[in-house]
Amino acid sequence: MSITGSVWIDKKEDNPDMITTHVLVLPSVLDLSLGITLDVMSAANRLQVARGGAPIFGFALVGPAGRRVTTGAGLQVGPVGALPPLPEPLSGSRPKAGATALVVVPGINLATVPEIQAWREQPAARRAARWLAGMVQGGAQVAAGCASTFLLGEAGLLQGRCATTTWWLAPHFRERFPGVELDMDRMVVADGAITTAGAALAQADLMLELVARHGSAELARQCARYLLLDRRTSQSRYALASHLVQQTPVMLRADRWIRQHLGGPITLAGLAEALHMTPRTVSRHFAESAGLSPIRYIQRLRVEQAVLLLETGTEPLDAIAARVGYADATMLRRLLQRERGITPRMARNG
Numbered sequence: 001m002s003i004t005g006s007v008w009i010d011k012k013e014d015n016p017d018m019i020t021t022h023v024l025v026l027p028s029v030l031d032l033s034l035g036i037t038l039d040v041m042s043a044a045n046r047l048q049v050a051r052g053g054a055p056i057f058g059f060a061l062v063g064p065a066g067r068r069v070t071t072g073a074g075l076q077v078g079p080v081g082a083l084p085p086l087p088e089p090l091s092g093s094r095p096k097a098g099a100t101a102l103v104v105v106p107g108i109n110l111a112t113v114p115e116i117q118a119w120r121e122q123p124a125a126r127r128a129a130r131w132l133a134g135m136v137q138g139g140a141q142v143a144a145g146c147a148s149t150f151l152l153g154e155a156g157l158l159q160g161r162c163a164t165t166t167w168w169l170a171p172h173f174r175e176r177f178p179g180v181e182l183d184m185d186r187m188v189v190a191d192g193a194i195t196t197a198g199a200a201l202a203q204a205d206l207m208l209e210l211v212a213r214h215g216s217a218e219l220a221r222q223c224a225r226y227l228l229l230d231r232r233t234s235q236s237r238y239a240l241a242s243h244l245v246q247q248t249p250v251m252l253r254a255d256r257w258i259r260q261h262l263g264g265p266i267t268l269a270g271l272a273e274a275l276h277m278t279p280r281t282v283s284r285h286f287a288e289s290a291g292l293s294p295i296r297y298i299q300r301l302r303v304e305q306a307v308l309l310l311e312t313g314t315e316p317l318d319a320i321a322a323r324v325g326y327a328d329a330t331m332l333r334r335l336l337q338r339e340r341g342i343t344p345r346m347a348r349n350g
Helices: 031-050 113-120 123-137 146-154 167-176 202-214 217-226 239-247 248-262 268-275 279-290 293-310 319-322 329-340 344-348
Strands: 019-024 059-061 103-106 140-143 188-191 195-196
Touching: 019 031, 019 123, 019 140, 031 059, 031 202, 031 217, 103 123, 103 146, 103 202, 113 123, 113 146, 123 140, 123 146, 123 319, 140 146, 140 202, 146 167, 146 195, 188 202, 195 217, 195 293, 202 329, 248 268, 248 279, 248 293, 268 279, 268 293, 279 293, 293 319, 293 329, 293 344, 319 329
Parallel strands: 019 059, 019 103, 103 140, 140 195
Antiparallel strands: 188 195
16 A cells, blocks of 8 residues: 655645645554545645645655554555654744644554553654654644544643543543643644544544635535535544443443443432442542543433434333433433434434
8 A cells, every 4th residue: 555645745836835744654553544634635635726726735644664654454554754854943832823834643543541551652653752842843733633642742742732532542641641621522622733633533524624724614615525524523422431431440330330220310329339439439430530420421321322222213202211211301302412412303313
């Protein structure tokens, strides 16, 4: 597999307004994320040219791990250029968001905390983190999605900023980078020169955000239609509540107990008693492991179960509400809208 976007770089001299874009390719890069990154920029360039404009992104693959890089799926990507020289640092501590150099970091195919811990210790990741820090000091923008957001944290680029990350690694992200304001509701979070996105396919939302910023909102809409991409604003509705608790034995026990009692009234006091803990200790475990209060977690489980019943059965909404612990359908309707952004009819129709 050979990928290169350098054709647009060759035209940089003819178009000084083109955004010099370095696509940072690291070992175990998420194939889908890399493909989306390149496809959206290529589509934006083509559409811009088709309507009489000049290409927006002059992009090329760069990385610290050689001319060929093995992806998370085991494919070989290349040629990958060496990391470009760092620009001279700008005066002042925070570069402006209007910089003309852009670094895009596709996601990394890592799913667990041990994988993240091992990956960030690799020489290639450490070198890339230092390079990213230097690029931002020189005025570049940096955008990363999914597990690659950890690389930005390791580079010190997220300290004191608002950011997001892949939802199932959010607890570890909070622990690793306590100085970051983590927003797990938004799909894409921009804070000055740094833009982050959520899990896997959120890379599409990230790239459309960059097209709108450097091109126009209309061009981003055209790209979305051209590539059949839906623009989404939140990743919280896609998060599986049960996946958030699989990191600690306490949370696994809590999850099992809640599921066994999902159809009846559940109180924090009752959960705490079942776990032989104080309510305050239970709340702390949920906050650290899931980033949610126990009540919010219970509500998400009930919504997940209700959506499953709506998608796979024909029971009326009142009956489904009763099966997931609500006396009537009013509260369930509200939670479906808040947690998933859907109505019962939308869930029923898939």
